[in-house]
Amino acid sequence: MLARYGKLGVVAVLLAAAASVPLFTDQQYLLNVLTMIFLFSALGIAWNFIGGYAAQLSLGHAVFLAIGAYTTIILFTRYHVTPLVGMFVGAVLAVAASVIIGYPCFRLRGPYFTLSTIAFGEILRILLLHYGNFTGGANGLNIPYRGEQPWNLQFDSKASYYWIMLAVLVLFYVLGKVITTSRIGMYLQAIRDDQDAAESLGVKTGNVKLTALMISAGLTGLLGAIYACIIGFVDPGSVASTTMSTQIALVAIVGGVGTLGGPIVGAAVVTGLTEVTNAWLGATRTGTSLTLYGALLMIIVLTRPAGLISLVDLIKWPKKSEKPTEPATEVTSR
Amino acid sequence: MMVQSIINGLMIGGIYALVAVGLTLIFGVMGIVNFAQGELLMVGMFLTYLLNQWLGLGIYPLFFVVTPLCFLIGYGIFRGLINRVIGKPDIYQILLTLGLSIFLINGAIMIWGPDYHSIPNTIKQAAWNFGGFSIPVARVIAFCVAAAMVWALNIVINKTEMGRAMRATAESREIATLLGINPRRTFAIAFAIGIALAGAAGLLMSPLFYVYPHVGQLFSNTAFVVVVLGGMGDVYGAMIGGLLIGIVEALSSVYLAMDLAQLGVFVIFILVLFLRPNGLFGRRTA
Numbered sequence: 350m351l352a353r354y355g356k357l358g359v360v361a362v363l364l365a366a367a368a369s370v371p372l373f374t375d376q377q378y379l380l381n382v383l384t385m386i387f388l389f390s391a392l393g394i395a396w397n398f399i400g401g402y403a404a405q406l407s408l409g410h411a412v413f414l415a416i417g418a419y420t421t422i423i424l425f426t427r428y429h430v431t432p433l434v435g436m437f438v439g440a441v442l443a444v445a446a447s448v449i450i451g452y453p454c455f456r457l458r459g460p461y462f463t464l465s466t467i468a469f470g471e472i473l474r475i476l477l478l479h480y481g482n483f484t485g486g487a488n489g490l491n492i493p494y495r496g497e498q499p500w501n502l503q504f505d506s507k508a509s510y511y512w513i514m515l516a517v518l519v520l521f522y523v524l525g526k527v528i529t530t531s532r533i534g535m536y537l538q539a540i541r542d543d544q545d546a547a548e549s550l551g552v553k554t555g556n557v558k559l560t561a562l563m564i565s566a567g568l569t570g571l572l573g574a575i576y577a578c579i580i581g582f583v584d585p586g587s588v589a590s591t592t593m594s595t596q597i598a599l600v601a602i603v604g605g606v607g608t609l610g611g612p613i614v615g616a617a618v619v620t621g622l623t624e625v626t627n628a629w630l631g632a633t634r635t636g637t638s639l640t641l642y643g644a645l646l647m648i649i650v651l652t653r654p655a656g657l658i659s660l661v662d663l664i665k666w667p668k669k670s671e672k673p674t675e676p677a678t679e680v681t682s683r
Numbered sequence: 684m685m686v687q688s689i690i691n692g693l694m695i696g697g698i699y700a701l702v703a704v705g706l707t708l709i710f711g712v713m714g715i716v717n718f719a720q721g722e723l724l725m726v727g728m729f730l731t732y733l734l735n736q737w738l739g740l741g742i743y744p745l746f747f748v749v750t751p752l753c754f755l756i757g758y759g760i761f762r763g764l765i766n767r768v769i770g771k772p773d774i775y776q777i778l779l780t781l782g783l784s785i786f787l788i789n790g791a792i793m794i795w796g797p798d799y800h801s802i803p804n805t806i807k808q809a810a811w812n813f814g815g816f817s818i819p820v821a822r823v824i825a826f827c828v829a830a831a832m833v834w835a836l837n838i839v840i841n842k843t844e845m846g847r848a849m850r851a852t853a854e855s856r857e858i859a860t861l862l863g864i865n866p867r868r869t870f871a872i873a874f875a876i877g878i879a880l881a882g883a884a885g886l887l888m889s890p891l892f893y894v895y896p897h898v899g900q901l902f903s904n905t906a907f908v909v910v911v912l913g914g915m916g917d918v919y920g921a922m923i924g925g926l927l928i929g930i931v932e933a934l935s936s937v938y939l940a941m942d943l944a945q946l947g948v949f950v951i952f953i954l955v956l957f958l959r960p961n962g963l964f965g966r967r968t969a
Contacts, residue, residue: 404774406773406774406777406778408781453953453956453957456957456960457956457957457960460716460773460777461911461956461960463716463777464716464907464911464952464956465952465953465956467904467907468904468908468949468952468953468956469953471904471945471949472946472949472950472953475942475943475945475946475949476946478942479940479942479943479946591900595781595785602778606774635792635793635796635797636788636789636790636791636792636793636797636896637789637793638789639785639788639789639792640785640786640789640790640792640793642785642789643782643783643784643785643786643787643788643789643790644782644786645782646778646779646781646782646785646786647764647779647782647783647786650768650775650778650779650782651764651767651768651779654775
């Protein structure tokens, strides 16, 4: 019990520290980087429902992100619908898309599933470029800034976005905890460990995977809407590209597939890496951060497939025997 | 118009076939989907470009330098990376080759910048005209060399000791080992051949396309489509699939819209995946 309260206390202190960052600094750059880390952590958590817990490697999550982002921006700029409503419309549309994609895709396994998610991503990108009258084509769409309007999620200072994104991340984390310890979470872990065995024990694997994808897509759609509000601009190259899909997956994989803390570690490392190399080398060597990214991914796969968060297990925790059991975070894909 | 676009489609389809045959050979022999195949095509193009600059050799004589070089690169990649994930879950193999692809694209951007380069040549504009149709010479050469390479590969697979070892290893690694075949060596050679084909495709494309770090992505998605269309691991299927996709792309760019050329390809891909996941011809071969 003591250990449990101790752990909660650590989390509370960390959260309080994270929440108070904007009080001590008004460096917009730093707040921006941290906001992006939170955003990608949340994206990794959302991806993990299908990619981690169900072990269905999706490289098409940009589809859901783009649907959320484009829906929100189009509703707001053309029909004056506040993003607070638009984000939920976007999430519903993303869930609808996930059913259309998931229903046929889950008959496929392994590389076939991954390939079909890539194909859906490419189809959406091509359509966004083709129907330029509606979507802005390659030029994209932007939200004209009209001053501080909290009901439209428009703020003067970066700090507001920082707090919103931190709150969303905490919400997603808690949601992830609830879902992974629920019945469906158990089913997902059974599927990950052995799909055929789970099936033979009466788990309707198709339905379970589809539910996981719907949750994942809805959450990703919401984040797409928030992304659009923070950046104020979307175009197919940024939100609907295979590169974005890969980045979402990488955050979870580098940190630790199928863990709740993994995506946060992954987002911090990956975003941190990008910012450090950009600050260090400037714009002269544009590929450097992504080159390191690719190398990091290969090293992780070859040496620590459970992700960077598994390094934490190497630390000798005191009172290990009293550690409470936490199925969601302890069972990694080793 | 229709006949002209079918001719154009067939010519580009030959190159798609060459990239896809390499991909399908790797999948058929060791069960690995190489997400970096397009990037090795890019490496082949860059090697052609650089060797052309340094040695002043023409594009086609460089074929005899670039293809063996890519074979060695492929052998090295297998020994250093792929070897370690053989027999591991798909997800590791996909992620490893995906990491390699990201590494190669951005490594190229880091070294040579994101700019477009072109290899000075006279063959780009040359075309044969007959009966009102015009066929660019570089495309004809690319098509013929691609066809010859696939034909040669087929002989290697079906008639040589190495090919027999590949087919046996693809069938069952354990039994092949019992028969005295070294599976790792067989895998390494099959992988190297697959990469050599990608490199050769890059060389053949270099008079027709700009050389830049992202060029592989133009071909890699299409190559996946072709491989699935032909049946994963089916070399003949990939050849026919490549030609078909070339035609579909050419026709949809004429009859749908220029920027929808790829859409037709992906829609066919999804349909084949769902209706005939073993490929149009439904055979399962190595």
